[in-house]
Amino acid sequence: MLLEIADLQVHYGKIEAIKGLSLQVDEGEIVTLIGSNGAGKTTTLKTISGLRRPTAGSIVFDGQDITKLAGHRRVQLGLCQAPEGRGIFPGMTVLENLEMGAYIRGKPPAADLDRAFSLFPRLAERRRQQGGTLSGGEQQMLAIGRALMAHPKLLLLDEPSMGLAPLIVTQIFAILREINNSGTTILLVEQNASSALQLSDRAYLLETGRVVMSGAAHDLLYEPAVRDAYLGAAPQPEERTDTS
Amino acid sequence: MHAFVTQFWPSTIDGLTIGSIYGLIALGYTLVYGVLRLINFAHSEVFMVGTFASLFTLHGLGITHAETGFALVGVLILMGLAGMAGSGITAVVLERVAYRPLRKRGSSRLAALISAIGASFFLQEVFALRYGRDLLSFPPLMNKTVLFHIGSGQVRADKVLVVVAALVMALALDRFVNGSRLGRGVRATAQDPDTAVLMGVNIDRIVMITFLVGGMMAGVAAMLYGNYFELTQYNVGFLLGIKAFTAAVLGGIGNIRGALLGGLTLGLIENYGGSVFGAQWKDVIAFTVLVLVLMVRPTGLLGEKLTRARA
Incomplete structure (x- = not known):
C-alpha cells in the first residue's frame, strides 16, 4: 500500500468539509476521485499534500505516518502535486518553473529536463517564455512536467482537464497513461468522470465529504447511478461551468 | 530657479548619495512585502540597530582619528x-517574535501592522534607555577628500563610497534572488506560496532568509550612513525609514531594482527641490512625492516584479 487514508476529517472553520473519508492507493495504480463541485475532492488532495490540516484521521504514505508532517517535507518523501488551477509561477520562465519542480534536489540533471520536454514538446519550444503567458493547455502540461521533476512515487493531479478543449484533454490523458506505464502511481481528481474512469484502475465516488461508492473504474463506468449522475443525463463535462 | 541651476551638480551628488542609502533600506521593505504582503514598519529600527553596531565597532577598535x-x-x-550582523539579527528576531506567531494563527494584516509599530517603539525605547536620547557622534574615520569636481559639485571620497557600496550590494542581491536556488525559493513564495x-x-525558512537579507542591506546602509x-x-x-518606504513605493513595492531606482530618484527630487525652495522643505517634498505616487501610480515606476503585477 503506497497511500492509506483512514477516517479523515477536515474542517473549514466550523464547516466539516471531509466527514470521515478512507481510501487506499496501491503502487502502480491510477486511482480517481470523482464527484461534483463541493464534494471534497480538492480538499482531500490538499490534505494529502499538507496544505490543509486534518482535524481527525490518519494519512500513511509509503509506510510512514505523515498526518502531522509539514507540507514541504512530504515532497521529499515522494509525494508531488500538480495543483488545482495549475499553480504556474507567472513571473518565471517555463525552464525556471521546471527547475522549481526539482527544488528539493538542487539543480536538476539535464536528463530530467529532457524527459519533460520529450513528454511535452510544446514546453521545449517555449522554454524561455514566462509561465503566465502560456495557454491553459500548455500550463497544464507544465504543471504535470514540473511535478515529475521531483521524481514522485505518487503523483497527485487536481482536475487536469479543467477548462481545456476535448482534444487537449485526450492528449493529456494519453500522457498520464505513459507516465503511469513508466512506474509512477497516480491519484487523480476529476469532474470529467468518463475520461477519468476510462484511464483509471480504480475509483472512488465522493459526495459531500464522504465516499459513497468505490470499486474498479470499469465497473463504476457502467454503474447506473454513476451514469445518471455523472456521465449520461448530465451535460457533457466539457460544457459544465467549472468553478471548483 | 536660479538656485536650481547653480546648485545643480552639488544637488545631484548629494541626491545620489542619500538616495543610495534610501535605496538600500528600501530593499528590505520591498523584499518583505514581496514575500509576505506585509509592510515591516519596524525596518527603520533594524537600520537604527545597524548604526549602533557600526558605532560600537569603531569604539571597540579604538578609532579616534x-x-x-x-x-x-x-x-x-x-x-x-x-x-x-546587528541589523540582520534584529530583523530575524523581529520576524520570530513579532510576526511569525501572528502568521501561524492566520491573523489579519492589520494585526501584523500593529505588531510592527509596537516592535518599532519597543526597540527605540530600549536603545533610548540604554544609550540616552542625545545624538551620538562617530569618531571621524575617513578624510572627506575631494576626489574631483563636476561643475560646481565636489565629488568626495565618502560619498563615492556610499554610491558604489549601494550599487554593489544591490547587484549582489539581484544575483541572489534571480540566480540562486534559495533566491528562486524566495520568488516562488512571493508568486504563489501554496x-x-x-x-x-x-x-x-524562506521568510527568515528574506528578513535576514533585507536586514543585511539595512546594515550596510547603516554603516554608510x-x-x-x-x-x-x-x-x-x-525619518529615514519613512523616506526609504517612500522610495520603495516610488520604485514599485515588491520590485528589487525599483527599490534602488526609487531611492536614487527620491534623493535627487528632494535635493533639487531643496535647492529651489530651501533645504528645510526637503521632507515636505519627499512626502508630497509619496502622496502623488499613491494617487497617480500606486504600482510605482517599475511595478511589482518579484510578484505578479496586480494593478
Whole structure:
C-alpha cells in the first residue's frame, strides 16, 4: 500500500468539509476521485499534500505516518502535486518553473529536463517564455512536467482537464497513461468522470465529504447511478461551468 | 530657479548619495512585502540597530582619528560586517517574535501592522534607555577628500563610497534572488506560496532568509550612513525609514531594482527641490512625492516584479 487514508476529517472553520473519508492507493495504480463541485475532492488532495490540516484521521504514505508532517517535507518523501488551477509561477520562465519542480534536489540533471520536454514538446519550444503567458493547455502540461521533476512515487493531479478543449484533454490523458506505464502511481481528481474512469484502475465516488461508492473504474463506468449522475443525463463535462 | 541651476551638480551628488542609502533600506521593505504582503514598519529600527553596531565597532577598535589605506579599508569592512550582523539579527528576531506567531494563527494584516509599530517603539525605547536620547557622534574615520569636481559639485571620497557600496550590494542581491536556488525559493513564495510548498519549499525558512537579507542591506546602509553623517540616535531610523518606504513605493513595492531606482530618484527630487525652495522643505517634498505616487501610480515606476503585477 503506497497511500492509506483512514477516517479523515477536515474542517473549514466550523464547516466539516471531509466527514470521515478512507481510501487506499496501491503502487502502480491510477486511482480517481470523482464527484461534483463541493464534494471534497480538492480538499482531500490538499490534505494529502499538507496544505490543509486534518482535524481527525490518519494519512500513511509509503509506510510512514505523515498526518502531522509539514507540507514541504512530504515532497521529499515522494509525494508531488500538480495543483488545482495549475499553480504556474507567472513571473518565471517555463525552464525556471521546471527547475522549481526539482527544488528539493538542487539543480536538476539535464536528463530530467529532457524527459519533460520529450513528454511535452510544446514546453521545449517555449522554454524561455514566462509561465503566465502560456495557454491553459500548455500550463497544464507544465504543471504535470514540473511535478515529475521531483521524481514522485505518487503523483497527485487536481482536475487536469479543467477548462481545456476535448482534444487537449485526450492528449493529456494519453500522457498520464505513459507516465503511469513508466512506474509512477497516480491519484487523480476529476469532474470529467468518463475520461477519468476510462484511464483509471480504480475509483472512488465522493459526495459531500464522504465516499459513497468505490470499486474498479470499469465497473463504476457502467454503474447506473454513476451514469445518471455523472456521465449520461448530465451535460457533457466539457460544457459544465467549472468553478471548483 | 536660479538656485536650481547653480546648485545643480552639488544637488545631484548629494541626491545620489542619500538616495543610495534610501535605496538600500528600501530593499528590505520591498523584499518583505514581496514575500509576505506585509509592510515591516519596524525596518527603520533594524537600520537604527545597524548604526549602533557600526558605532560600537569603531569604539571597540579604538578609532579616534581618520585612518587611511589598508587600515581604513579594514575598519570599513569590519564596520559593515557589524552593521549587517546587528541589523540582520534584529530583523530575524523581529520576524520570530513579532510576526511569525501572528502568521501561524492566520491573523489579519492589520494585526501584523500593529505588531510592527509596537516592535518599532519597543526597540527605540530600549536603545533610548540604554544609550540616552542625545545624538551620538562617530569618531571621524575617513578624510572627506575631494576626489574631483563636476561643475560646481565636489565629488568626495565618502560619498563615492556610499554610491558604489549601494550599487554593489544591490547587484549582489539581484544575483541572489534571480540566480540562486534559495533566491528562486524566495520568488516562488512571493508568486504563489501554496504551490511553493508543493515544490518542497520551506516557507518559514524562506521568510527568515528574506528578513535576514533585507536586514543585511539595512546594515550596510547603516554603516554608510554612520561613516557619512558621523551621527546616530535612538530614533535615527524614523525619518529615514519613512523616506526609504517612500522610495520603495516610488520604485514599485515588491520590485528589487525599483527599490534602488526609487531611492536614487527620491534623493535627487528632494535635493533639487531643496535647492529651489530651501533645504528645510526637503521632507515636505519627499512626502508630497509619496502622496502623488499613491494617487497617480500606486504600482510605482517599475511595478511589482518579484510578484505578479496586480494593478
